[in-house]
Amino acid sequence: MKKRDSVPARIGLVMIAVIGLCALLPLRAEAAPYAGYVIDARNGKVLYSNNAETRLHPASLTKMMTLYIVFEAVENGEIGLDDRVTISRNATREPPSKLGLRSGQKIALRYLIRAAAVKSANDAATALAEAIEGSVERFAQRMNRTAKSMGMRDTTFKNAHGLTQSGHLSTARDMTLLGRQLFYDYPQYYNLFSRISADTQVRTVYHTNRRMLRSYRGADGIKTGYTRAAGFTLVASAQRGGERIIATVFGGKSTASRNAKVAELLDLGFRKAPSRVAVARPARPAYLGKIGTGTVRIAAGAERPALAARTRRAAVAAAVTRSLRPMPRPGSETAPVLVADSDGIKRALLAAQETAEAAGPNTPVEVAQGSAGSELAKVRPVVRDQAAEASITQAVQADPVQEVVRRVSTSGGRHWGINIGRYPTEYKARQVLLQTALTEMATLDDSLRKVVRRPTGFDANFMGMTRDGADLACRRLQAKQISCFMIGPG
Known part of the structure; x- marks a missing residue:
């Protein structure tokens, strides 16, 4: 009796094994191709290339271009960081990863930027596209125009988030070029890509690649991605001393293996790159956007x-x-x-x-x-x-x-500021404030210069800023060897 019962049990085990094997085989057959590319970010010199010009699915690396265009639109007055965006039903229907936006919800543009950059939220990316160009289709057309002007010769965008879509393709080379443009063209926003967490008003979100940011010395961005068609993708940038390397991987088998490969490529880049090299900034792409009610065309390299x-x-x-x-x-x-x-x-x-x-x-x-x-x-x-x-x-x-x-x-959270020192006279404090404002107009342009008398001198403060604005301004001043610290409300 016991012997008879063991036969069906064995058959069942065999069937389970066969089903499991069948499930695994398609995954191996459909594994995304590997591609890698490494450059010296200072001059764009190629330090490593493997399958780098093969058109592949980029996954959420796409959002680098989405954010590039949003930064461009903000800089040129098409939209403001505090402008409230009404979320469409189309945006809410995007699959994860997502922020969880609701149809009809209004949210400031800056929070959508954070969600797209830090969490790689697909609903936020679609909402940004619709806010800038009215529809994802028109936004994709602008993405393609910008890509072409950058020299991304093998890239075609179909959407703003990077989910798999027929014809939505790029290369390791092109995505590396895009990462370099982000770094040089919009340094005031680049810190977004190294934030471990960010407040999006809806909730706090966490960086999709915080493990590598914490573990690889000098890593400060840029963007991760994953879809089944693309595999695990990553464009990473790291700086050590005066050297900066950008490395890109397509077709990683897992987060861990992708990160390990990127770390290997970054190490290769730092070994090959010279300690000193003349910096050759990339030319800005041609701009086509709206200012006020009109449309302007500005050639590549022209002043914005x-x-x-x-x-x-x-x-x-x-x-x-x-x-x-x-x-x-x-x-x-x-x-x-x-x-x-x-x-x-x-x-x-x-x-x-x-x-x-x-x-x-x-x-x-x-x-x-x-x-x-x-x-x-x-x-x-x-x-x-x-x-x-x-x-x-x-x-x-x-x-x-x-x-x-x-x-x-003083509304909209503008209760923060920064202090840039204490000086013996009011005149000296005001003089330093003016000099600093002219040095760092990008972040201090909308702040109020204020001198506060203290028992031991005069504090030079910039006030009327948001917390994020004060944080960014202080980071940029410190990068210029100007000491500062943030001042909270009250």
């Missing part, structure tokens, strides 16, 4: 409108600096401040001149930059200086599009 505006503002600020008399010494009345937003230099200066004429000569005026939101502070007039006023007028006339907003915002 936002950059041109910052250049003009710097010229105006320099003229203002030349027109100022030294501030009162400690113990005298603190000089009130005229506050204008970064787009309001022209009328701010005119207001200062009008106040000067009304109050009489021999009283200094300070012009500080801020953003929209609170009442205009009091102004003390400036000593009349014919040459300085002429240079201000000339700078203002060269920038006819500037427009004043006489408010400084």
Whole structure:
């Protein structure tokens, strides 16, 4: 009886083994092809290449281009980081990985950026595409135009997230080039790719490759990906001393094996790369986007409108600096401040001149930059200086599009700031604030310069910033060897 019962049991075990083998065989047959590519990020020199120009599925490496275009749109005034995006039903239907957005939900663009960069959220990527171009299809067309202008010659995008779609293909070479463009063209956003975690307003999300970021010395990004068709993909960047290497792997068999291979390639890159080399930044791709209601076309390498505006503002600020008399010494009345937003230099200066004429000569005026939101502070007039006023007028006339907003915002989480030191005199503190603002206009352009008197000196602070904005500004200043620390609300 026992012998008879053992036969079906054995048959059952054999059938299970056969089914298991059948399940495994297709996975082996469909394993994604391997491709690898390594460059010296400083000059783009190729240090390793294997199957790097074969068109393969890129998976979520796609989101590097999605984010590149979003950064481009923000820089050129198409959309703002705090603009609220209405989530479509189409975005909510994207499969994981996702943030879990709801149809009709409104969320600031900055949170969608974080979700796409850190968590690789597919619903966030689609929402970004729709916010910039109105539809995923139009956004994909813009992705392809940008890719072509970058020299990504073997890439075709069909969507913004990288999920497998017929014809959505790229190469290890092209994705490496894209990673390098991100690093050089948008350094102010690059820190997103090294964040272990990020607040997305919906919830805190964690980096998809935090293990490698923590374990490989010098690693600071960039993007991971996985689909069955692509395998495990990764574009990684690391810096050691003055050397920076970017390595890309397609077709990894697992997260661990992919990370091990990328670490091996990065090591190879650091061994091969010279300690010193002339940096050759990649040319920016041609830009085609919307500013206001119009469409502008800017050739590769041309100055961007936002950059041109910052250049003009710097010229105006320099003229203002030349027109100022030294501030009162400690113990005298603190000089009130005229506050204008970064787009309001022209009328701010005119207001200062009008106040000067009304109050009489021999009283200094300070012009500080801020953003929209609170009442205009009091102004003390400036000593009349014919040459300085002429240079201000000339700078203002060269920038006819500037427009004043006489408010400084403390809403929307702008209760943070940074301190850049304590100085013996108020004049010195204000001088350092102005010099620092001109040095780091990208992140300090919308902040309010403030000097706070302390028992041992005068603190030089930039205020009216978001927490993320203050963190980014401090990181960038520290990279320029300027000491600073963040100041929290209150």
